[in-house]
Amino acid sequence: MINSIIPAIKQVLSKLSLYVSFFTKNVNDKAQNDSMVFRSFTSALDPYIGKVKEKTILDIGCGRLFPLSRLFTGLGNKVTGIDTTYIGIRDNILKRLIKYFTQNGLASLGQEILFNALRRNKRFCNSLSDSSGLSINYSIMPDIRQMNTEKMDFSDKYFDVVISNAAFEHIADISAVLAQIKRVLRSSGLICVRIDLWPSLTGGHNPDWDKQVPWYHLRSPFQFHDFLNRLKKSDYLSCFSKYFDILNVLEEKHGRRQLLTDEIRKELSMYSEDDLFTQCITIIAKNN
Numbered sequence: 001m002i003n004s005i006i007p008a009i010k011q012v013l014s015k016l017s018l019y020v021s022f023f024t025k026n027v028n029d030k031a032q033n034d035s036m037v038f039r040s041f042t043s044a045l046d047p048y049i050g051k052v053k054e055k056t057i058l059d060i061g062c063g064r065l066f067p068l069s070r071l072f073t074g075l076g077n078k079v080t081g082i083d084t085t086y087i088g089i090r091d092n093i094l095k096r097l098i099k100y101f102t103q104n105g106l107a108s109l110g111q112e113i114l115f116n117a118l119r120r121n122k123r124f125c126n127s128l129s130d131s132s133g134l135s136i137n138y139s140i141m142p143d144i145r146q147m148n149t150e151k152m153d154f155s156d157k158y159f160d161v162v163i164s165n166a167a168f169e170h171i172a173d174i175s176a177v178l179a180q181i182k183r184v185l186r187s188s189g190l191i192c193v194r195i196d197l198w199p200s201l202t203g204g205h206n207p208d209w210d211k212q213v214p215w216y217h218l219r220s221p222f223q224f225h226d227f228l229n230r231l232k233k234s235d236y237l238s239c240f241s242k243y244f245d246i247l248n249v250l251e252e253k254h255g256r257r258q259l260l261t262d263e264i265r266k267e268l269s270m271y272s273e274d275d276l277f278t279q280c281i282t283i284i285a286k287n288n
Helices: 002-024 026-049 067-076 093-104 106-117 122-132 176-186 233-241 262-267 273-277
Strands: 054-058 079-081 143-146 159-165 183-196 244-253 276-288
Touching: 002 159, 026 067, 026 122, 026 183, 026 244, 026 276, 054 067, 054 176, 067 079, 067 122, 067 159, 159 176, 176 183, 176 233, 233 244, 233 276, 273 276
Parallel strands: 054 079, 054 159, 079 143, 159 183
Antiparallel strands: 183 276, 244 276
């Protein structure tokens, strides 16, 4: 019993330390990484629509800091960010903290205190500005809403572009969400989705993944993380192709092939080497 509890406690503390590090140490690193992801999105979309400017954009799974919503707004677009998590940036701080506590408990309350400070932190927005080359005003909040992605509250054919970063791996019913995206996306509108893949080295979403045994999340019966749908690249591509014309698929690979020993390869024989070493994919597709 004790042997099973200790790893759980370690993973909880590890996850909480991630949020603390955002606030206390890694503001610049966080902003630089967000700007890098932003540039990857603009580069992916550029061959199909040119500079992403003056577009109506939906950011699915925008997160509590909504960096892509901020950055695409700074580029001159009308952006709406949605997330299933309550963000409530227009509510006063007391109301927001009470709602976080009643919905998600004490751990989420602590996270929100940190994220609220970081959202309104001039240093974070200044770092976003410096790393992206855009003017990001910390006092101007984009249109951010809490919403069920399977039942979006938008008119048909409302958006020119739909984007999403590191959110689809947390969605249980991908088909339901894609059907909604198809509905709210204009004819020939574009979708650009970056997905962290479950079978990869980092697929378990543990910030200390490199301190664990390789592919720990595929080999251990105990898991502690947010919901992950455990889909592979082929699963996503099959699902997306039912709703959209796929224009391109970009891949980000892990380079630590020495970690895949013969013993581990045999243990994980249900996955291809491509599955195990492809960290992320970005799917660019067009509404048909």
